[in-house]
Amino acid sequence: MLISNAINKRLSGPFKLHDRNGNLLSQAQVASQYQSLKTYLSKNCLGQRVAIKLDRDYQYVLSILTCQELGICYIPMMANYPESRIEQIREDSGFSLLIDEKKLPEILATAPGVVLTPTVNLEDEAYILFTSGSTGRPKGVIIQRKALTNFYAWIESCFSEINSNHKLLEITEFTFDISLVELGLFVFKNIEMYISHWEANTFRLAKEIEDYQITTINTVPNNINMLFSDLVADKANLKSLKHLILAGSRFTQGLYDKCLKHMPKDSTVINGYGPTESTVFSHFKKLSFNPSEDIRESNVSIGKPLPNTSCKIVETELLLSGIQLMKGYINNPEQTAKAMIKADGEVHYKTGDIAFCDEKGDYYIVGRLDDTIKVRGFRVDLLDIDSYITRNPFVKDSVTIAVERAEADLFMVGFIILEKEISVKELKAELLKTLLDYQIPEKIVFIDAFPTNNSGKVCKKTLKSWYLEKKKA
Amino acid sequence: MDILNTLTTIAREAFENDDIEFSLETTADDVDEWNSMTHLQLISMIEKHYKVRFALGELQELKNVGEMVELIKKKTS
Numbered sequence: 001m002l003i004s005n006a007i008n009k010r011l012s013g014p015f016k017l018h019d020r021n022g023n024l025l026s027q028a029q030v031a032s033q034y035q036s037l038k039t040y041l042s043k044n045c046l047g048q049r050v051a052i053k054l055d056r057d058y059q060y061v062l063s064i065l066t067c068q069e070l071g072i073c074y075i076p077m078m079a080n081y082p083e084s085r086i087e088q089i090r091e092d093s094g095f096s097l098l099i100d101e102k103k104l105p106e107i108l109a110t111a112p113g114v115v116l117t118p119t120v121n122l123e124d125e126a127y128i129l130f131t132s133g134s135t136g137r138p139k140g141v142i143i144q145r146k147a148l149t150n151f152y153a154w155i156e157s158c159f160s161e162i163n164s165n166h167k168l169l170e171i172t173e174f175t176f177d178i179s180l181v182e183l184g185l186f187v188f189k190n191i192e193m194y195i196s197h198w199e200a201n202t203f204r205l206a207k208e209i210e211d212y213q214i215t216t217i218n219t220v221p222n223n224i225n226m227l228f229s230d231l232v233a234d235k236a237n238l239k240s241l242k243h244l245i246l247a248g249s250r251f252t253q254g255l256y257d258k259c260l261k262h263m264p265k266d267s268t269v270i271n272g273y274g275p276t277e278s279t280v281f282s283h284f285k286k287l288s289f290n291p292s293e294d295i296r297e298s299n300v301s302i303g304k305p306l307p308n309t310s311c312k313i314v315e316t317e318l319l320l321s322g323i324q325l326m327k328g329y330i331n332n333p334e335q336t337a338k339a340m341i342k343a344d345g346e347v348h349y350k351t352g353d354i355a356f357c358d359e360k361g362d363y364y365i366v367g368r369l370d371d372t373i374k375v376r377g378f379r380v381d382l383l384d385i386d387s388y389i390t391r392n393p394f395v396k397d398s399v400t401i402a403v404e405r406a407e408a409d410l411f412m413v414g415f416i417i418l419e420k421e422i423s424v425k426e427l428k429a430e431l432l433k434t435l436l437d438y439q440i441p442e443k444i445v446f447i448d449a450f451p452t453n454n455s456g457k458v459c460k461k462t463l464k465s466w467y468l469e470k471k472k473a
Numbered sequence: 474m475d476i477l478n479t480l481t482t483i484a485r486e487a488f489e490n491d492d493i494e495f496s497l498e499t500t501a502d503d504v505d506e507w508n509s510m511t512h513l514q515l516i517s518m519i520e521k522h523y524k525v526r527f528a529l530g531e532l533q534e535l536k537n538v539g540e541m542v543e544l545i546k547k548k549t550s
Contacts, residue, residue: 200501200509203516203532210529226509231517235529376509409510428505442505471489 002149004120006187007069011062016164016192020057022212033059035112037066042116045072048096049128051089052174053077054104057195060174063099064183067127071120071145075128076174084434085138089130092140092330122146128330129177129276132372132381132439140330147279147324148180154306155184158284161268162243164190166215169208171196171223176377177280178247178272181218191216202226206236213240220248220377221255222409228258238262247272247281248377250365251300260289273302273365276379277339277349279324282309283363296356299364312348317369318355319348373402373410375438382412388435389414394422399450400441401460403467413467414441415450443467476542483522487515497539523549 011034013027041050050072054060056079067074075093077086079101089095099107126148130138168191172179185191194212198205206227208214217224224244226232241263246255251271259269269289274282285303287294294301305311309322325347328336341348354367371382382400389398396419402410422430424444431440451462481495488506501507507515519541520526525548535541 200512201533202509202513203529204534207529207533223509226513229513231513231520235527235532405510440505442508 003145003152004069004071006152007065010187010190011065011069015186015190017058017061017186018192018194018212020055020195020197022194022208025058030058030062032112033108034062034066036108036110037062038070038115039113040107040110041066041072042070042118043113045097046070046116046118049073049075049093049125051075051077051086051093051095051098053079053081053086053098053100055079055101056173056197058193059104061170061183061186061193061195063104064174065187068148070115071118071124071126073125073127075130075140078173078175078436081436082433085436088137089140092130093128120145122149125327129175131276132379132384139332139335141276142327142330143177143279144327147326150306150308150323151180151279151281152184152188154281155181156188159185159189159243159268162189162191162216164192166242167192167194167212167240168216168218169194169196169205169212169214171198171205171217171219176248177276178218178220178245178377180280181245181247181272185216185218202229202232203235206232206238209241210237215240216243216245217241218245218247220374221246221251222249222376225252225255225258225409228255228262233262239264241267243268243270245270245272247274249374253295253298253300256287256289256291256295256300259287271300271302273363274324275320275349275351275353277326277351278309278320278322279326281306282311282320282322282324285362296358296364297366299366301358301362301364303362311363313355313357314343316354316356318351318353318363318365319343320351321346321348325349373412375410375412378436378438380412380439385412385414385435385439385441388439389416389431391434392427392430394418394420394427394430397450399458399460399463401463401467403464411443412441413443413445413463415445415447415463417448417450418446445470476545477538479522480519480538480541480545483518484515487511487518495538497537497542499538500536519545525549 017025052063052074075095122145124145126143126145128140128142130140168185170182170193186193196208269287270284272281272284274280283302283305285301309324311320339350352369353365355363355365357363373380385400386398389395395416397417400412400414403413405411428440450458453459485491485493488511490506523545531544
């Protein structure tokens with residue numbers, strides 16, 4: 001009952017929660033909405049799955065926390081999900097309720113009443129996150145209550161320096177599991193939470209940090225890379241920042257140097273690592289900023305496994321095991337069997353990440369074994385993107401590659417053989433019907449035929465060289 | 474060259490797309506290459522070109538290219 005009790009205690013106050021315009025919400029206002037949500041969900045949804053598709057604001061936070069308290073499995077969605085994706089998720093998960101902007105007023109109009117006490121089991125599903133698959137259908141990762149409980153217990157014990165005097169800027173999409181760090185800090189550390197509306201504008205992010213005197217940020221490394229760029233940092237006063245929790249993509253040495261320059265000596269900077277399949281983080285490292293302790297061969301360490309999590313390296317690939325592993329992919333035993341293997345009497349998740357371990361037991365990630373990349377922190381499987389694109393009636397064939405724009409910032413270039421005439425702009429609009437914006441290649445190049453290598457496979461290296469040469473010209 | 478045309482030229486270089494055509498109503502949503510990273514590049518190039526320095530507050534609420542044109546006019550007048 002760790003989660004249920006902690007959420008109930010937090011939302012019963014005192015707490016400080018701000019909406020996306022920075023307004024401090026009154027305890028009474030939040031309490032009334034929380035009680036209505038609780039009454040409605042406990043009456044109608046116990047034992048069922050619930051999808052949440054709201055604008056990123058405090059009501060999203062309340063909806064997730066109420067589900068977590070009641071032990072209702074929730075499926076977070078972004079407000080701009082296309083209808084086709086929602087339907088795919090509905091087919092796969094059979095959710096009984098969609099909390100969206102249309103449904104929410106009805107739920108919040110529910111008179112607070114008797115809340116049925118749910119029987120919550122640690123084996124129950126806590127949430128399902130849909131991530132990029134490789135077959136043109138997102139994979140639903142089922143995370144159980146025991147995994148989330150273990151992760152939250154780590155949040156409670158790891159951040160002893162964080163308390164109600166600190167201020168968190170919540171900037172992560174709730175479809176991205178690192179947002180659970182932010183929710184965990186709110187519930188277990190009573191941190192004051194501001195919901196950001198930075199919308200990918202780093203200047204606005206910096207202004208929010210400055211205006212609200214933010215101490216704590218949890219995000220992907222690239223956002224901090226941009227925040228600490230000379231252009232932004234020279235305009236902003238970022239001195240209030242004390243804690244950075246970074247995960248979701250590579251923590252580069254360049255960013256390490258920037259943190260050294262911009263973060264105070266007594267600050268905490270964490271490099272977290274973990275696929276969605278192992279509940280947010282499987283590893284973390286509190287960086288000491290002594291390079292000999294943090295860096296090997298230009299790789300910043302991801303540290304050691306979380307409690308009740310373990311790992312090993314088999315033929316360079318990092319395998320994870322322990323309580324935080326997913327139950328499996330929803331309705332997808334084939335993909336589950338591929339990803340989770342049994343060895344030495346234990347189940348291991350194959351991360352696809354190439355890793356090594358130093359003499360102190362600290363781990364380092366050096367690359368990928370497959371075609372998966374991170375775009376804005378979201379996992380994208382290039383083969384998945386191609387299988388979506390080639391299903392479009394205007395497209396005959398598609399090969400998507402990743403190109404590096406700046407340090408650790410990748411973007412996709414889609415090479416496409418057309419079936420029917422269409423402009424790049426029109427094609428991108430077509431693709432938005434089935435793909436999310438970050439899944440659509442930033443650059444699209446129409447091509448007559450793909451270059452192939454001796455074995456007849458498409459030569460992605462040649463495509464990349466073509467693109468880079470064309471760019472130079 | 475007026476400010477709008479100059480911004481179009483700068484944006485084509487920043488976003489590596491020669492087909493970009495700015496209007497006063499253009500927003501980041503209208504240009505595929507306009508993201509958090511390339512936005513920084515665009516602002517940096519504009520500052521260098523016009524030899525101006527924008528404040529954080531001036532950059533946080535820009536809604537479209539028209540507002541950027543107005544801001545440049547204000548900074549260079």
